[in-house]
Amino acid sequence: MDIKRIMQEMTLEEKAGLCSGKDFWHFKGVERLGIPAIMVCDGPHGLRKQEGEADMMGINESIPAVCFPTASALAASFDRELIRKVGETIGEECRAEGVSVILGPGVNMKRTPLCGRNFEYFTEDPYHASEAAAAFIHGVQSMRVGTSMKHFLANNQEYERMSSDSVVDERTLHEIYLAAFEGAVKNAQPLTVMCSYNKINGIYAAENHEMLTEELRDKWGFQGCVITDWGAGKDRVAGLEAGLDIEMPGGNPMPDEKIVEAVKSGRLREEILDTAVERILKMIDFCTDTPDGKYRFQHERDHALAGAVEKECAVLLKNEEAVLPLSEEKKVAFIGAFASRPRFQGSGSSHIHCKYTTSVLDAAAKNSHITYAQGYHEDGSEDQALFEEAVRQAENADAAVIFAGLPATMESEGVDRTHMAMPEIQNRLIWEIAKVQPDTVVVLYNGSPVEMPWVSEVKGILEMYLGGENVGEAAYDLLFGNANPCGKLAETFPLKLSDNPSHLNYPGYDHTVEYKEGIYVGYRYYDKKEMEVLFPFGHGLSYTDFTYEEIRTDKNVISEEEELTVTVKVKNTGTRSGKEVIQLYVSDPESTVDRPVRELKGYCKVELKPGESTEAEFKLGRRAFAYYNVLLHDWHVETGEFLLQAGSSSRDIRLSKSIQVNSTTEVPVTYTKYSTIKDLLKTAKGAETVAPMLAAMQGANGQTSDAMGEGADEMLRAMMESMPIGTLVNFGALTEEELDQMIQSLND
Numbered sequence: 001m002d003i004k005r006i007m008q009e010m011t012l013e014e015k016a017g018l019c020s021g022k023d024f025w026h027f028k029g030v031e032r033l034g035i036p037a038i039m040v041c042d043g044p045h046g047l048r049k050q051e052g053e054a055d056m057m058g059i060n061e062s063i064p065a066v067c068f069p070t071a072s073a074l075a076a077s078f079d080r081e082l083i084r085k086v087g088e089t090i091g092e093e094c095r096a097e098g099v100s101v102i103l104g105p106g107v108n109m110k111r112t113p114l115c116g117r118n119f120e121y122f123t124e125d126p127y128h129a130s131e132a133a134a135a136f137i138h139g140v141q142s143m144r145v146g147t148s149m150k151h152f153l154a155n156n157q158e159y160e161r162m163s164s165d166s167v168v169d170e171r172t173l174h175e176i177y178l179a180a181f182e183g184a185v186k187n188a189q190p191l192t193v194m195c196s197y198n199k200i201n202g203i204y205a206a207e208n209h210e211m212l213t214e215e216l217r218d219k220w221g222f223q224g225c226v227i228t229d230w231g232a233g234k235d236r237v238a239g240l241e242a243g244l245d246i247e248m249p250g251g252n253p254m255p256d257e258k259i260v261e262a263v264k265s266g267r268l269r270e271e272i273l274d275t276a277v278e279r280i281l282k283m284i285d286f287c288t289d290t291p292d293g294k295y296r297f298q299h300e301r302d303h304a305l306a307g308a309v310e311k312e313c314a315v316l317l318k319n320e321e322a323v324l325p326l327s328e329e330k331k332v333a334f335i336g337a338f339a340s341r342p343r344f345q346g347s348g349s350s351h352i353h354c355k356y357t358t359s360v361l362d363a364a365a366k367n368s369h370i371t372y373a374q375g376y377h378e379d380g381s382e383d384q385a386l387f388e389e390a391v392r393q394a395e396n397a398d399a400a401v402i403f404a405g406l407p408a409t410m411e412s413e414g415v416d417r418t419h420m421a422m423p424e425i426q427n428r429l430i431w432e433i434a435k436v437q438p439d440t441v442v443v444l445y446n447g448s449p450v451e452m453p454w455v456s457e458v459k460g461i462l463e464m465y466l467g468g469e470n471v472g473e474a475a476y477d478l479l480f481g482n483a484n485p486c487g488k489l490a491e492t493f494p495l496k497l498s499d500n501p502s503h504l505n506y507p508g509y510d511h512t513v514e515y516k517e518g519i520y521v522g523y524r525y526y527d528k529k530e531m532e533v534l535f536p537f538g539h540g541l542s543y544t545d546f547t548y549e550e551i552r553t554d555k556n557v558i559s560e561e562e563e564l565t566v567t568v569k570v571k572n573t574g575t576r577s578g579k580e581v582i583q584l585y586v587s588d589p590e591s592t593v594d595r596p597v598r599e600l601k602g603y604c605k606v607e608l609k610p611g612e613s614t615e616a617e618f619k620l621g622r623r624a625f626a627y628y629n630v631l632l633h634d635w636h637v638e639t640g641e642f643l644l645q646a647g648s649s650s651r652d653i654r655l656s657k658s659i660q661v662n663s664t665t666e667v668p669v670t671y672t673k674y675s676t677i678k679d680l681l682k683t684a685k686g687a688e689t690v691a692p693m694l695a696a697m698q699g700a701n702g703q704t705s706d707a708m709g710e711g712a713d714e715m716l717r718a719m720m721e722s723m724p725i726g727t728l729v730n731f732g733a734l735t736e737e738e739l740d741q742m743i744q745s746l747n748d
């Protein structure tokens with residue numbers, strides 16, 4: 001496409017027209033200039049292409065497609081190549097159906113377990129979110145189909161999602177919420193980014209220049225288009241000025257007219273419109289420069305892939321006395337409505353109309369030792385006969401597997417959960433069965449953590465998440481050992497809802513939600529508070545065992561500009577082939593700023609046969625050691641010791657190594673009379689200036705210190721260090737003039 005020439009030929013009206021959609025699912029084109037109106041569709045864990053009546057709530061029909069494991073499950077695979085493959089396959093399905101952009105992936109942080117869309121989001125960790133998103137984007141876009149990374153930004157709850165203001169401090173925004181998007185933009189350049197409905201620090205995302213232009217484009221180098229979430233547009237001209245390109249859905253002529261009017265009246269500079277138009281044309285060009293017709297939707301193939309992927313995602317949370325895998329020779333009671341009608345996706349705009357679904361009972365058809373009892377109704381209603389029959393069957397079998405989790409009504413776009421409990425009837429059923437059947441296993445279908453009051457009563461727990469349409473085959477193969485579980489939790493399961501760090505500041509009031517827990521989201525909080533959790537971030541068991549044998553680095557001292565190579569050697573010391581997610585955390589034990597105990601900075605999934613070992617290599621750049629400094633408005637690395645921790649989960653660190661990182665950046669300080677002696681001691685010049693005064697004061701205090709006994713010197717020094725330098729005048733150590741001179745010379 002000759003974009004320059006096309007732009008010269010376009011009228012003002014045509015240019016303004018490109019900045020809003022044609023209808024619910026199309027961007028506009030310009031027919032006379034041969035620019036097609038391309039189609040966008042929801043997903044992102046499959047294709048939701050609507051050919052009939054359009055809606056954004058998953059209500060009306062869409063074409064039969066394939067539902068892959070949702071983001072909550074995919075993230076637990078910790079497998080970039082696998083996620084890339086899912087993206088590539090969905091990209092191919094889009095090509096087969098003439099869809100140019102798929103609306104995903106969802107990258108928002110899991111701030112609260114209650115968010116109704118957690119199943120659409122990856123994790124509570126920004127590094128992991130950006131890696132998973134980048135893998136997905138690479139996969140889809142390798143098929144010349146665009147993605148729309150969403151929902152930018154700080155859209156972490158569904159409660160009042162269209163009106164709430166997320167109030168987040170600068171450091172937290174950068175370390176947690178922006179970082180998830182930043183990594184994926186830099187690594188994978190999504191074709192579009194979808195801005196969210198909410199405000200960020202008082203300004204709607206769709207009009208937020210700081211986010212859409214300063215962060216996204218100027219700092220990160222985003223090349224693509226920003227589109228609104230459906231209905232998130234506000235003032236069209238202000239949006240354009242802030243960096244918003246396309247308002248969706250289309251069909252309303254008003255926004256275009258407003259742009260034309262603003263240009264004509266001189267209120268909007270035409271260059272701003274031209275910049276947006278150029279970006280939009282580039283985007284259309286990306287999606288349309290390959291002929292269609294080459295691909296067809298392969299439902300059977302992709303259904304099989306959905307099952308294979310889910311086997312890599314499921315997380316074995318508990319496996320006491322190796323209750324799993326089960327033997328196909330034994331009589332096993334399958335219990336629970338989800339065994340015949342699994343929950344495998346959430347509700348709302350991501351809802352896929354599946355051509356096939358496989359329940360665990362379908363998958364178990366070949367096994368004549370399995371009995372089935374429904375046990376409960378999904379809606380939670382009581383049915384004593386169902387309940388009793390299930391307990392009876394469980395008691396008469398060699399083992400019982402209860403398929404449980406959350407009903408569809410609890411996990412949906414637009415609505416948050418109000419608690420973290422599973423339906424009472426399911427909890428009671430698990431309890432009663434565990435009393436009569438020692439080998440009880442619970443299989444969970446849910447998109448977000450649940451409380452498990454029965455956790456110590458059952459021997460096994462297998463978390464399937466919302467695992468896509470072929471979840472049944474995956475569950476069967478994992479339960480019976482045809483596959484070995486290898487997923488790890490990408491989020492913490494707290495013991496109870498009130499343990500969650502956002503608890504006191506969720507869902508906010510008066511359309512405002514203050515993120516007062518700051519950077520302490522997920523494991524960052526639980527680790528700092530040394531709290532017991534139900535299952536920690538990164539946790540997941542296997543049917544085999546892995547031994548962490550060695551950690552080494554290519555250097556022991558680096559400057560912050562240098563890259564560090566870390567090698568971790570792991571051996572399969574069990575009896576089965578299996579996969580381990582080696583996690584690399586970085587900890588800054590002597591930081592002068594408040595930092596989490598450890599943060600994930602690398603991971604690598606390896607496959608090993610029994611007795612086999614391998615070395616995983618990690619590259620750490622300066623960002624792995626940095627925190628966001630609000631004085632610099634930038635990332636900063638402090639000089640000092642850092643600990644590299646390799647582990648099987650955030651709470652199961654197997655090997656550590658200490659290295660020294662030297663900073664090359666000084667944080668600028670301006671001293672005033674309110675600066676403390678401790679502030680001065682942080683720089684060489686300050687320490688030199690204040691040293692004689694400190695010595696004099698300590699000498700003068702000698703007598704008191706004797707009277708106070710041992711440890712008094714240390715205490716007095718700490719007391720003095722906290723004194724503002726202005727108080728030196730009060731104590732007669734300096735005159736006011738001397739103090740002013742001292743401050744001036746320190747600041748020079």
Ligand code: BGC
Binds near residue numbers: 055230349
């Ligand atoms: C959702 C988006 C979705 C869009 C189009 C909105 O309500 O928040 O995630 O892509 O609708 O259906």
